[in-house]
Amino acid sequence: MIEPILVGVAFLAGLGFRRIGMPPLLGYLIAGFLAGWFELGDADVIHVLSEIGITLLLFTIGLKLNLRELLAPQIWVTASLHTVIVVPLTAAVLLALLWVLPGVEEIDASVAWMLAFALSFSSTVFAVKIFDERGEGAALHAKIAIGILIVQDIFAVSYLVLSAEHTPSPWAFLLLALPLLRPVLVYLLKQAGHGELLILFGMAVALGSAELFHMMHLEAGLGALLFGVLLSNVDKSVELYKSLINFKDIFLTAFFLSIGYYGLPSGNMLLVALVISALVLLRPLVYFALLLMFRLRARTSLLVGLSLFNYSEFGLIVAAMAVNSGQLPGAWLTTLAVAMAISLFIAVPFNTHVHSMYARLATRLQKMERKELLQEERPVDLGEAEIVIFGMGRIGSGAYEYLSEHYPDKIIGVEESADKALKMRLAGISCVTGDASDRDFLERANLHRRKTVLVSLTNHSENVDVVKLLQQLDYRGKIAVVSRFPDQQEELIGMGCITFNLYAEAGHGFAERVLEELG
Known part of the structure; x- marks a missing residue:
């Protein structure tokens, strides 16, 4: 069961950060590291709850997703070019750590490229949480950022499928018939009413679709995302989304707590985590330049870039696979966990004060805009x-x-x-x-x-x-x-x-x- 003390610590830490004008998720991260240090609660239970949170997050993203928007160049081309730019740079830094920080174990070049690929992604959990707290979920910059994250998720799922020990089940091809389920799902959604049945329906579809894809040896989160898309653009999809928001947020608290259970690295590996974390400072600049190239305003480019300022939980998944296969020392897992946490601490203040920051820099940033903007930016x-x-x-x-x-x-x-x-x-x-x-x-x-x-x-x-x-x-x-x-x-x-x-x-x-x- 969940340790009551852990819940209390998470609440107090979150409340403390909220009182100083910062998002509570920073408090949850600190509570997670304290829980890992003092062995509070059951790490396995927290991990299961965090998985539910990520599943509900991807399902609710699917409910609001417009697939046509992903085809816009400012989304899929930006995501692709960012990967092409960031991966070689990160791999070079990882390979150079052996000479920069004596005592760090040498890693194989193939592992360095694998970690660099994993570190090129941004956290969907963080971005959605920030937009929800600012009430910007329907804004253009939020849609572009979420679109880029979904393209990255597609890259991530493709990698996991190709690198998995088990190939997809022979029955997986039947999933191509999923669109045929849409009328049935929409009918059940309309019959669910407006109370607890609607919530149960949403939970059942989200968790059931994730389990279905897991049984097919596919990424569970992809199943939740696709079933959310099947239920999107109908009258009750917005109501279903709103009914699941609070449940999603509660379970995502467990995700931020779970990061602390990976523990803290020691010695040189902590310095490695700081070096890796420093790389995220380049990320908003890359996104800003790419989005300006696609005729977006400076404000939109800045908001998108800062929302993608940190590392993704996918990096931990890839690192865990490498550790389990013996390709990577176990210390790297905790190192990446700390790097991800530090990247969140770096990203939050920028995103909290992004509007006041833009107000100060608007005149200079607007000079970088293209003369002809996209239609929706005029x-x-x-x-x-x-x-x-x-x-x-x-x-x-x-x-x-x-x-x-x-x-x-x-x-x-x-x-x-x-x-x-x-x-x-x-x-x-x-x-x-x-x-x-x-x-x-x-x-x-x-x-x-x-x-x-x-x-x-x-x-x-x-x-x-x-x-x-x-x-x-x-x-x-x-x-x-x-x-x-x-x-x-x-x-x-x-x-x-x-x-x-x-x-x-x-x-x-x-x-x-x-x-x-x-x-």
């Missing part, structure tokens, strides 16, 4: 709208519908998801694609012509960041923001905002609706 026009609604989810759409009755042709919605914005325009709703946290977008929005801005984004921290950005840009109109809890409402009122507490005032809205119907 400035949008808010027209003559006097009221702007950021976030066209259920709340934003409802506000648009109500206000348009009183202020026709004076309202425009801004939505991060290009697909969703397009559907709204086809339905006759005035909506453009844009990111409310994008300083460039707001600077070009002629804010002095807008009387009121409504903010109803994914989470409270994102709403607060947008309010701060509007105030930094000297916006003088009214700002109305959605809140869900009393402490959030008080914070927004203190910032001078009009705020509506969804939970506290839902009954009032319900009564108003009844009175309207009664005439």
